Amino acid sequence: MPAVIALSPLGHNKxxxxxxxxxxxVITAAELGxxxxxxxLTFSILKFANFAHVETAVLGAYVAYxxxxxxxxxxxxxIIVAVLIMxxxxxxxxxxxxxxxxxxxxxxPMIASLGLxxxxxxxxxxxxxxxxxxxxxxxxxxxxxxxxxxxxxxxxIIVIVVIAMIAFHVMLKFTRIGKAMRATATNPELAxxxxxxxxxxxxxxxFIGTGFAALGGILFAWDTQxxxxxxxxxxxxxxxxxxxxxxxxxxxxIVGALIVGxxxxxxxxxxxxxxxxxxxxxxxxxxVRLPVAYKPAIIYAAVILVLMFRxxxxxxxxxx
Amino acid sequence: MEQLLGFFLYLIxxxxxxxxxxxxxxxxxxxxxxxxFGQVVFLCVGAYTTAIALDKGIxxxxxxxxxxxxxxxxxxxxxxxxxNLSGTYWGxxxxxxxxxxxxxxxxxxxxxDGANGLSVIxxxxxxxxxxxxxxxxxxxxxxxxxxxxxxxxxxxxxxxDRLPQALGKNVLVFKMETMAIGxxxxxxxxxxxxxxxxxxxxxxxxxxxxxxxxxxxxxxGRGNVxxxxxxTVIIQILFVGSRFLPNIVGIEPDTLSALRMVLIxxxxxxxxMFRPEGALPERKRSYSI
Numbered sequence: 052m053p054a055v056i057a058l059s060p061l062g063h064n065k066x067x068x069x070x071x072x073x074x075x076x077v078i079t080a081a082e083l084g085x086x087x088x089x090x091x092l093t094f095s096i097l098k099f100a101n102f103a104h105v106e107t108a109v110l111g112a113y114v115a116y117x118x119x120x121x122x123x124x125x126x127x128x129x130i131i132v133a134v135l136i137m138x139x140x141x142x143x144x145x146x147x148x149x150x151x152x153x154x155x156x157x158x159x160p161m162i163a164s165l166g167l168x169x170x171x172x173x174x175x176x177x178x179x180x181x182x183x184x185x186x187x188x189x190x191x192x193x194x195x196x197x198x199x200x201x202x203x204x205x206x207x208i209i210v211i212v213v214i215a216m217i218a219f220h221v222m223l224k225f226t227r228i229g230k231a232m233r234a235t236a237t238n239p240e241l242a243x244x245x246x247x248x249x250x251x252x253x254x255x256x257x258f259i260g261t262g263f264a265a266l267g268g269i270l271f272a273w274d275t276q277x278x279x280x281x282x283x284x285x286x287x288x289x290x291x292x293x294x295x296x297x298x299x300x301x302x303x304x305i306v307g308a309l310i311v312g313x314x315x316x317x318x319x320x321x322x323x324x325x326x327x328x329x330x331x332x333x334x335x336x337x338x339v340r341l342p343v344a345y346k347p348a349i350i351y352a353a354v355i356l357v358l359m360f361r362x363x364x365x366x367x368x369x370x371x
Numbered sequence: 372m373e374q375l376l377g378f379f380l381y382l383i384x385x386x387x388x389x390x391x392x393x394x395x396x397x398x399x400x401x402x403x404x405x406x407x408f409g410q411v412v413f414l415c416v417g418a419y420t421t422a423i424a425l426d427k428g429i430x431x432x433x434x435x436x437x438x439x440x441x442x443x444x445x446x447x448x449x450x451x452x453x454x455n456l457s458g459t460y461w462g463x464x465x466x467x468x469x470x471x472x473x474x475x476x477x478x479x480x481x482x483x484d485g486a487n488g489l490s491v492i493x494x495x496x497x498x499x500x501x502x503x504x505x506x507x508x509x510x511x512x513x514x515x516x517x518x519x520x521x522x523x524x525x526x527x528x529x530x531x532d533r534l535p536q537a538l539g540k541n542v543l544v545f546k547m548e549t550m551a552i553g554x555x556x557x558x559x560x561x562x563x564x565x566x567x568x569x570x571x572x573x574x575x576x577x578x579x580x581x582x583x584x585x586x587x588x589x590x591x592g593r594g595n596v597x598x599x600x601x602x603t604v605i606i607q608i609l610f611v612g613s614r615f616l617p618n619i620v621g622i623e624p625d626t627l628s629a630l631r632m633v634l635i636x637x638x639x640x641x642x643x644m645f646r647p648e649g650a651l652p653e654r655k656r657s658y659s660i
Contacts, residue, residue: 100459151644158406158458159647162589166639169582173632181625283578287470290463298459344478351467355452358460 070199072320078205080312081212082274086267086285087292087304088219089260095236095299096256097149099160104264105289106171107144109282111137111265112272113175120187130269134262141261142254168282176279183276208270215266216305219259223301228255236299287347291354297364306365310357311350318349382611384499384567387506390603391560393587394513394596395553401593401653402517403549404529405453406462409469410584412449413442413554415576417561419476422489422571431493431566438562439555446554450547466578477573488572491565502563509556513596516552525549526594579632586639592649601650609634 090104115133118124124132148167152160193202223229234242235252243249271281292311296303319341341349357364392414399405417438424434449468453461476483483489495501516522525545527535532542565571583606591602613631616622622630642649 100462148640148644152647155647159643161406161459161462162585163640163643165582165585166636166641166643168636169579170633170636170640173629173636177626177629177633287463287467291467294460294463342478345474348471348474351471354467355464358452358464362460 068198068320070197072316074196074199074201074205076309076312076316078208078274078312079315080308081209082267082271083285083288083292083311084305084308085212085215085270086264086289087296087308088216088301089263089267090289091293091296091299091301091304092232092256092263093260094293095301096232096253097160099157099164100290100298101164101260102161102286103144103164103167103171104260105286106168106175106282107137107141107261108264108268108271108285109277109279110140110171110175110268111261112268112277112281113179114265115269116179116184116186116272116277120184123187126186126188130266133269134265137265138258138262141257144261145254145257168286172279172282179279181279183278185276186273188273202274204273208274211266211270215263219263219301222259228252232256284347288350291350293364294354295357295364300364303365311353314353315346315349319343319346380499382607384502386603386607387502388560388563388567389584389587389607390506390600391509391556391563392584393591393599393603394509395556395560396584397588397591397593397596397599398513398516398556399549399553400588401595401599402522402529403525403546404458405450405546405549406458407449407465407553408462408578408581408585409449409465409467410557411576411578411580412445412465412469412472413557414561414564414580415469415472415476415571415573416445417442417558418565418571418575419483419489419561420558421562421565422491423483425491425493426489431495435559435562439558442554442558442561443551444554446550446552446557447547449554450543450550453543453546453550466581469576469578469581473573473576476576483571486573488570488574491569491571493566494569495566498563498566502567505559505563509559510596510600517594517596521545521548583635586635588649589639589642590649592651592653594653595649595651598649598651598653605650606635609638 086105086108090101093101093104111133114136115129118129118132119126122129144167148163149160152163188204191203193200194206195201223232231242231247231252232255234245234247235249239249242252268281271277271285288311292307293304294307295310296305296307321340392410395413396407396410399407399410420438420441421434424437425431429437449465452464452468477486479485517526524535524540527538527540528542528545535542535545564575568575587602587606588599589602590605591600592598610631613627613634616627
């Protein structure tokens with residue numbers, strides 16, 4: 052997970068660095084959100100939970116790594132090429148695996164995607180080995196902004212994610228293909244009756260979804276490092292983001308990403324002693340903090356809490 | 372020769388334990404339609420309960436029963452979260468819950484020594500016979516259970532909540548009962564797993580174990596108990612067979628173990644693409660005149 056190292060010194064201080072916590076939360080939210088958007092987009096059109104989605108994110112990061120390091124390309128060009136290639140890989144995956152189960156109950160493609168996820172993850176491990184790898188870029192000194200330490204890749208990540216999300220919003224709301232996507236998500240039969248080529252829409256959704264996943268994976272690897280188990284660490288957080296936002300809701304996914312980001316970083320940064328001390332009435336304990344090792348568990352708690360009160364997430368309806 | 376026989380016996384025992392876990396999962400997924408992605412939690416809790424109980428000096432047989440009891444409770448807790456969640460949501464939730472258990476076991480050293488794991492020194496007399504006996508018992512039990520009125524109701528629930536509700540069946544209670552029985556069987560398998568390996572650590576509770584058990588169920592055929600046994604045997608042969616390959620082909624063991632998982636993943640995918648009902652499909656009886 053990113054930002055663990057940046058946050059861990061806070062656990063020993065009495066006061067909390069508010070700017071740092073907010074900043075780390077936004078970084079986590081940006082990285083998770085960009086992957087979650089692709090996942091929720093494929094769900095809204097294809098109506099199944101694609102477990103392989105997160106693994107395609109890791110694969111995309113490795114493709115970028117090959118262009119960047121092995122072929123020694125410019126980092127920006129490597130990112131763009133990797134994202135485009137992964138978009139086409141998404142279409143190939145759809146053609147090869149999921150097209151023949153279009154009208155099957157949703158458990159069938161879900162389990163198939165599970166198999167695909169296992170195959171991709173271990174395929175990566177077989178090709179590139181289990182060790183960590185890093186992208187090849189210059190390391191600059193971190194910046195200090197409002198009392199928070201920020202690295203340059205992290206600024207880049209936020210800029211890229213904001214641009215990608217605005218572009219996605221514009222595409223969804225104002226273009227013909229975006230309109231066709233929303234129509235197909237709401238009612239495929241009616242969309243077909245209106246002479247929308249739903250297969251074309253599906254292909255486009257795979258392209259966008261897998262491309263966004265690859266972008267998210269690259270950003271994750273840029274912020275920290277890359278290893279075959281990244282997907283394993285990401286799969287539950289990304290699904291939690293999607294579940295909290297409501298499966299199939301793109302704007303819900305952005306809200307979900309922010310909730311998960313803040314819950315995760317606040318959970319380990321907050322001093323819980325005020326709860327045990329009876330909210331300031333007593334003075335039993337000095338300070339109580341959650342160990343950083345429980346950072347993933349906070350997300351699970353968040354998702355369980357949200358689902359208990361809103362069984363279909365925060366979004367009102369299952370649509371784009 | 373004796374070495375080979377011992378290895379063979381070990382193989383049969385492992386297969387039996389995983390067959391029990393797979394049959395437990397099949398009762399939940401194949402019969403009741405509960406998409407449980409946290410099946411490994413039963414293995415984990417069952418094995419840990421046994422190890423801790425033995426550590427406290429409790430009789431081995433009693434500790435197995437205790438593991439089954441605790442896992443029944445875990446199954447009930449899991450089933451309580453199913454209340455008003457649809458398949459996908461609950462699948463992720465069960466995956467998360469299993470991970471929470473693993474994280475707690477990894478980080479709380481006072482429960483079971485964290486990442487170091489616990490050793491099980493005690494052995495059961497006639498261990499192999501007990502394991503094989505338990506498997507046959509579970510197999511028979513599930514055959515009877517699936518054919519019984521209870522089995523008919525849970526198979527009806529699998530096809531949708533509306534019809535059983537219209538017939539006055541309490542869907543939640545049936546789901547809870549299914550998870551409780553599944554949990555007890557899983558706990559039994561987990562307890563025996565602890566005895567077999569003489570050791571349990573959080574590394575035995577990784578989600579990948581769940582997916583291997585899933586592969587057995589998918590390959591064998593959901594809803595067919597005999598098929599599950601077949602699926603378990605196929606996956607085990609795959610695992611064991613590829614262990615001898617490095618000597619013949621000359622690939623690095625690390626790469627080979629990764630390739631083995633690629634093969635299992637591809638197998639799941641291909642089965643879902645071309646034969647989603649599995650090798651031995653569920654027998655559907657029709658009651659026409």
